[in-house]
Amino acid sequence: MIELLTPTEMQRVDRLAIADGSPGIALMERAGAQVAEAILRHFAGARDVLVLCGSGNNGGDGFIAARHLAEAGMHVRVMSAVAREALAGDAALAAQAWSAPLERLSTDHGRPDLIVDALLGAGLRRDVAGPLAAVIDAVNTSGSPVVAVDLPSGIDGATGAIRGCAIQARQTVTFVRCKPGHFLLPGRELCGERLLFDIGISDATVDEIGAGTFANRPTLWQAHWPAIAHDRHKYDRGHVGVVTGGATATGAARLAIRGAFRTGAGLVTALAPAEAAFVLAPALEGPMLRIADTADDLQKLVAERKISAVVIGPGTGVGEGTRKNVLGILATDAAVVLDADALTSFEGEASLLLAALRQRPRPTVLTPHAGEFHRLFRGLLPDAGSKLDLCRHAARQANAVVLFKGADSVVAAPDGRASIADNAPPWLATAGAGDVLTGIIAGLLAQGMPAFEAASAAVWIHGKAAADFGPGLIAEDLPDQLPSILRSFVRPWRDDDPLRVD
């Protein structure tokens, strides 16, 4: 269930399911029943429930949930945005089955134990304003917990944006598949806890849509996890090169080095300017050190040392030197991760970078945070668009995998696939965490994992490492969290494994 469907894709799935013989009202009956079941399970103590129903099918789900909750003994009031006669289709059928009176939608809610938000779901088409906005405001200030049906009203299911104003829910009950708006901020925050229910639409029906957006979960990428065969030596496990800054700026590269090493690269080499050698040498034990003062030196080392993946950017400085080094590295056969200064050095000269990327056949991952993303791609992408849309455009333009970092990190590939992560805790926003991330990506690329999967896996592992550690995390803690996470991806043991001793 890792596909994320936009409201438009969801409507297509809906139509396919109906054409295959599941009547719309049957789907709505199951959706409404699931909402009621979730409420009975999670808000069992609620007595007075207020259900707010909109004019479309989201409201239809609300009428059905109201019926089930009343049958279960709760005291239920229903407010409707329109009169019964003004409802159409399945929503009209659902309202008919609610025999108690309908109140007119107003801000006069009292203080119910629970409010069910069935005002707007996948059919949100414009910004919320006027009386409906006043109702949403009243709900948000009422102090009553809210269960949202499908989406918190006012959240755009495709983008996670607040359209005018939106409900802050305690829990959101959605159906079939989550939507990008459940994962992208601020939508994710307004959903509260997210519950996903099956309403009888088969995976085969969802497959027909050919979704290209996925929740970033191990099931998305674990089939590509690098296998560790016992007959391999360290050279077969990939060689990561990390370009470092000068004598006073080697910390970021050292974090990347540790991330790459812990991720399982067989060899890691610091590629450092001569002035940094005496600072770096005592700080490296397993990783090696080679001197590279120019782009030529870097190219030679990559070829001679058979370096399979290079990180460049953390701490390397913004300017001509880094620009030349990046272009030199991009001309090699190594997989490349471009971060931080490697991206900012092309501000205003993105065409130079894009030209080099477009003719490059090897895997490349760009890892900008929001500031770096907008600086690099300014003027090259549409003015408006969600983080997901912009990241996809950027990946196509750059012919590279783009990882747009943040609390809702998006990874997009040039072929249109994208993943959205939701597992990064707030304390992961700490200096140097991004440097470790570049090392994890390079460590996976060096071991042969494809770029989209490697970047997505690295984001998930990075978030999990931070969540496992907990508050108080500093970037230096992240690499040491990796072994316990990676253990779960090692291939299962076999009884006939010659090296197995238990």
Ligand SMILES: NC(=O)C1=CN([C@@H]2O[C@H](COP(=O)(O)OP(=O)(O)OC[C@H]3O[C@@H](n4cnc5c(N)ncnc54)[C@H](OP(=O)(O)O)[C@@H]3O)[C@@H](O)[C@H]2O)[C@@H](O)CC1
């Ligand atoms: N997919 C599934 O599998 C299933 C989906 N189901 C459910 O159906 C829901 C989708 O239903 P939907 O398409 O009828 O849209 P919905 O969210 O009710 O909104 C449309 C109404 O809102 C109105 N409206 C729009 N924007 C507005 C605004 N800014 N401010 C004010 N009004 C606004 C719009 O009015 P109009 O634009 O016509 O003026 C129209 O009347 C989905 O979220 C899920 O809950 C389940 O029942 C079964 C299985």
Ligand SMILES: [K+]
């Ligand atoms: K809703």
